[in-house]
Structures are given as structure tokens and as C-alpha cells.
Amino acid sequence: MSEVKAVIITIGDELLSGRTVDTNAAWIAAQLNRQGIEVLRRVTVGDNAEAIRAALDEELPRASVCLLTGGLGPTADDVTKPLLCAYFGGRMVVNEDVLAHVAALFRKRNRPFLDSNRRQAEVPDVCTVLHNSLGTAPGMWFEQDGKVIVSMPGVPYEMMGLMEDEVLPRLRQRYFSDVIVQRCIITAGEGESFIAERIKDLEAALPQHIHLAYLPQPGMVHLWLTGKGQDERQLIREVELYQREIAGRIEELVIALEDITLEQLLGKAFISMGKTLGLAESCTGGMIAHKLTEVMGAAGYFQGSIVCYQEHVKERVLGVRHETIARHHVVSEAVAEEMAAGARQVLRSDYGFGITGLLSPGDDESVPVGTVYMAVTDGQRTVVRRLQLQYDRIRNKEIATRMAMVLIWKFIHGKL
């Protein structure tokens, strides 16, 4: 275990009402972990001086580092700065660098610089001011009783800039901590308990300083190995040894040995091959295309998707033959194959994929609910798979989408 422990306090009424998901805390935690600083706890409180004071009183004794975000904006409900000033026994002074920076930002944004904006340049005289290049509220670095307390704005990109430019380098410099090495194994096709049973002996044999965690996701399980130690190179060797050993035991389920989403994995693979992809989606209703286009740079390989929610679209746009549907049913191997071929032709892509299924009960009872056929083709060879899903509509759609991406990945890697 690392000697340097951190707590994260996120401040904001909007976090307690549930209007805003606290993405800052996860991002900060990931950065600290990468530095070898262990996050012990995360606490969220409202924009309320007493609650912030109580959180500081309770959290500071636990850890050597305390990072706060939120509550630094210009509006009246921001109570964090005066509270921190009082808490650390300082008084508010105007910082000339911050004042010049804020005034410049206002000029750049063509907004009048009012007297009330001057307050944004006030900082407690007991902190080191951290330059916020992306916004008006500076970061504040306090030290007390050998502990470090840092306050940052809650706007995600401002907080991220401050962390990367100021906070992380200063923390690295100040602390010599254990190295943390994390490696993952991404699997698809079996559940957590099946995998746990398969690798039970390997898990039991892990040394004290290496920990295995399971993160189940629809249709997939991510395994994370976390090792802590002093010698980074030796630790990497050691953790990667266990990673290979476990991955080898469940080889047919492994799709990646790095922390990556399926959509990123596909993007990387297609772009590195210089090949393109086109989709024809019926039951997934555009969700595969939606996922693929969440990744920046998807335009580098993704041509598009024909979301064909009606038979006439399958026939007219994709060229699926009417008699194929009539003879085999719209949810069938044959239709999935013609959809994949149609997508490849219509979208002029190297690879084509088609998916058709019945995800929730409807009028049509000629196929069982949860039946899905998907096909992938490169123009030469076509592979079709059938899924039998068993959850509700939304969950089935998500699993079908993930399984579709796994199928495409396996196909282009010659694993089918």
C-alpha cells in the first residue's frame, strides 16, 4: 500500500440533488492512482460553509493530500473561498497576477469588467496561487501540519488543466511514494463467476501486494490487476507475468490487454489497417453507430449506418431481397447476411455488418423474444452468429451492441 493517501472532496448542491454526475471525482482519482497516490475516500457536500468545514475536519486527519473541487465561481452561492481563508487563518487579498489574467479574459470575451469581478482576483494570503490558464478562478494550494490541501474550480476542463499543469507536478515533487502498476484483461462472452471459477487457483496464489478485481459490464468482464511496490521495473514485470498467466488461462475470452473501450478498440484496429466499416442496423436502432462515433477520429474509418427499422428500408436502401424476408423471416441468418452485404455495397466500405433481431415482446411471435442474428463480411467471407438475449429491451440492445463490436473485432483479427 502507498504511504501517500488522498481524499477528494467535491462541493456543489447540484451534486447532491443528482442534477450533475460527479465526473471530476473519478478523473481526479484516476490521475492520483497513476501517480501512486491512493485515494481513500471521496466525499461530496453542498455549497454550505458548515458542511465544507465539517468535511475538512473529518477528512484531513485521514490523509496527507486533500483535493477539493467546486464552489469557486463568481456567484453568490459560492462559499468555498472565504471558508478556506478562515479555516487556514488567512485574510483575503487581491492577487495582481490573477487580476491581470481575469481582466485579460474579460477583454478577450468582450465582456465589461465590473467591480464585482475584482472579487475573483481575491485569494487568501496563506495559500500558493495556482494559475488557471483556462478560467478566472485560480487554484489554491494550502499546507498545514505537513498536509497538502488544494482547492480547484468545479468546471471540468479548468480543473483538468490545473491538475495537469500545477497540482500533479507539485505532488510528484513533494512525495516519494510506492509505485502503482495496473494492468487489465478485457474479456467478452462469459460472466464474472464463470471466470472467477476458472482462475480460482491463480487468484489465490497472487502475492499480498498484487490485487485482482472484477468489473462486470454487459456481456463483458474487465479484470484489473493492481500491484504496489518500490521497484517499478520489477513490479511491471511481475504484474505482467500474472496478467499473461490469467489471460492465457481464459485465452478464448480475451479481447484486449489494455484499458480501452470496444469502440476505441475497433477504431484503432480499422485505422491501423487502413480499412473502412459500414453498418446495417435493425434491432440495435443506431446504437452501434452511436457508440462508434463517440470516439474522436471515427470519421477515419466509419462510413455510416443504415438504420433500417422497417422491412421496406431493408429492401429499398440495402437491397435485401423481398423473397429472403418472406421465406426466412426478417429475423433470420439469411437477412442478416444480406444486410451485411448491402451495408458494404451501399456505404462503399471494406467491411459490412448487419444485425436483425427481436429485443422485446411484440406482435410477432414467430421467433422467440431475444433472438438476434448478426453477420459480418469482407466481401469474400461472411460469418453469422445468433444471440439469445434474456433481459429487457434496453439491456438487450446494449448487449447486442457490445456483442456486435466483439464479433467485428474477432472477424477482422481472424479469430472466427
Add this chain to the structure above:
Amino acid sequence: MSEVKAVIITIGDELLSGRTVDTNAAWIAAQLNRQGIEVLRRVTVGDNAEAIRAALDEELPRASVCLLTGGLGPTADDVTKPLLCAYFGGRMVVNEDVLAHVAALFRKRNRPFLDSNRRQAEVPDVCTVLHNSLGTAPGMWFEQDGKVIVSMPGVPYEMMGLMEDEVLPRLRQRYFSDVIVQRCIITAGEGESFIAERIKDLEAALPQHIHLAYLPQPGMVHLWLTGKGQDERQLIREVELYQREIAGRIEELVIALEDITLEQLLGKAFISMGKTLGLAESCTGGMIAHKLTEVMGAAGYFQGSIVCYQEHVKERVLGVRHETIARHHVVSEAVAEEMAAGARQVLRSDYGFGITGLLSPGDDESVPVGTVYMAVTDGQRTVVRRLQLQYDRIRNKEIATRMAMVLIWKFIHGKL
């Protein structure tokens, strides 16, 4: 402020390492707030018995309700259940109902029922078991010193099912002898403070037992009126009177007077009109189609979407003219219009919609990042709107998707 206060404790190493964003906490907080239960704090700790114990020791004195999620899976790193059992002075016993449910789930999924799975059916004998219809880990309801402590699995959809089916109804029954009546007003197009200003006098005139809450979402604000009282019929009349009065004041912003998503709203509207819809999506990459098809029965009006992530797909499949793109730019009013018309024709739908934009920085600097054009047509009349979005790619995509649905809704209701 409500007399019933709650704290939320989320458990999981993956939350502290930052690998997983804690979406459960926000969802739970929003549900509790709607019931009139105020969330005081949120705390996250790792899969570690001592840390969970310390969090319970510290948080229980603050609130009457404490909700926990996570740490209930079948693998070795789950420590929550035994800890809770010891904390509340119970012993573990096999619950036959849970055992039967877990075994049935395994049969249904065609998975071997392993010994480690039997442990899933063990529960402390000092809790009320809450049935988890969507997964193997049951919820557990403890009472101590007049306080309620509920433990739920961390898998979001299982937790949501448990909250809706078991936890919220039981909390209502326990804490509110009063009848609660809630009515909502869903608005689009203006922010929270604009609406608050417009209805200031109406809000101030609300009686003590009726409360108004604002829930802003990207591009929208949901207003919730919550009334508490003894006589349900009278309370309904009273709350609906205020609902109509407030909705009347901001009529042009109101899109629904019921708790309904945009995709449900569009589905209801199209099906009741007996009309159909076809889409052409560039920058939203299929997300609008994905959202519309989350709703059961979407096949009753939704024809499909041409996800045209490349210019050649816009031209070849949708019939957007090459010279329109060359002259006006692919992100332009003219291209959005031709996409909408193309979608309507190619998908043989009554209404056509097209959207094109630049959601994140790329090579193309000829339009500002965040520029989006969207068009909707019925074949006679076409309306185009421009958006200027200012967040990151994923957030911009989500806002564009919502704004697209609002535009279509307003168009078919003659509000444009």
C-alpha cells in the same frame, strides 16, 4: 427543507481508482429529492471492511436514511455483506426465496450453478430481504435506532429496479404518513433562472404544503410540483391547479405535463397522428435513432436513419447534391435541408429530419467547433435551426440529440 435527511455511501475500489464514474449516486440522489428526502452528503469508500464500517459509524448519526450501493457481487473482493451482517449483529443464513430465484436465473441463462453462486443467497438474519428481479444479489433493509439502512448491488440497472420496486415505496410508507402528489412541467428552450424570473410571483404564492423544484437537463428544465396533505383527491385538484397556472405563464416553453422522456413524447405524438419519421444523421452518428428506438413500439412510426458519416453517403444514399456541399460547406443550412428532404424520400416517411455539425475540434477549421444545423420537413414546409454548442464531443452530441427531438416535436405541433 425536508425533515427526512439521507446520506449515500457508494462502495467499490473501481470508484476510488477512477475507473468507473459514480452514476449511481447521482441517480439515487435525484430519486430521493423527488420524494422530498434531502441528501446531505455522499461518501465513497473502497471494498474494505474497515472503511465501510468507519463510513457507517460517521454517516449514520447525520441522517435518518442511509443508502449503500456496491460490493454485493459473487467474487472474492466483495466484503460488504459480511460486514453489514456483523455491523448489525446478525448471522448469515441462506434465504430460500433468494436461492430459488438465483438458481432460476442460472437455469434461464443456461449457466452451471456453482458453489460460489450459493453464497449469493446468504443474507444476514437481521434484515428484510428486498427482491432483486433483475439480478442475483438481493437488496437488504436494516433498521437500527429508528434509522433505515439499505444495501443494494452496484450494477446500475439492478439498483434502479430495487429502488423503484422496493426501496422508494417502503421509504414513502415509513416516513410520509401524508399523501404525496407530484406533477411536472417539462420545458425546453430556456434556462432555470429565466423561468424562475417569469414565474416568481406564482412560486412565492404557493402554499406551505406545495413545493416547486427545478431540474435542469441539457437544453431543458423539468419543473416538479410536490404537494403533501391528507386528502388525496383535494390535493390532486390543488396541485394540478398550480401546474396549469405555471404552465400557462410559460406556455411557449412547455412540451409536456407528464413525466415522460423526449423519445417517449415523440413516439406518442407520431403514433397518435398516424404519421411516420425518417432521419439523416451526420454529427449525432445515430444517437437520435438510438434514443427513439429505446422506446417499445418505436416501429409504429420510426422508419429508420441514414447515418451518413461521410460526404459520399450524404450524396449517394440521401441525394444531397455535390455542389451544395462544395458551395455551402458540409456543415451548413443548405446541406441540413437537403438531408431532411433526402431522409423523407429515401425512407418514405411523412416527416424527414437532417442534422450536420462539427462537435469537436478536427482538421476542418472553416466552421467554429460546436456549430450544428438541423432541419425538419413535411415535404411542404422546412424549418432549419442553428445551434452553437460549447462542451466536449460527447456532451455536445447529447445536447444536439435532445435539441433535435425538441425541434421535431415543436414542428409537428405547429409551434415553429
